[in-house]
Amino acid sequence: MTQDKDYLTRQVCDLTNKLAYSEERLQRQTAELDDMKRAREELFEKYVSSRYQLILFGHERGSL
Numbered sequence: 001m002t003q004d005k006d007y008l009t010r011q012v013c014d015l016t017n018k019l020a021y022s023e024e025r026l027q028r029q030t031a032e033l034d035d036m037k038r039a040r041e042e043l044f045e046k047y048v049s050s051r052y053q054l055i056l057f058g059h060e061r062g063s064l
Helices: 002-061
Strands: none
Touching: none
8 A cells, every 4th residue: 555655656746747847848839939920020021121112112213
């Protein structure tokens, strides 16, 4: 009976540690994903801005 209790105590401790590690990893990856989304949005805004500038410049020069 004591062996079973010790075994289960170790199992609970191990699972608790794995859970804590997984939660920390999830938080890091969520933050990384948010950073990537922000960077993608910034790049898209720069792309749209540069396309807009090309269109404006083209219209001013009469090349379009």
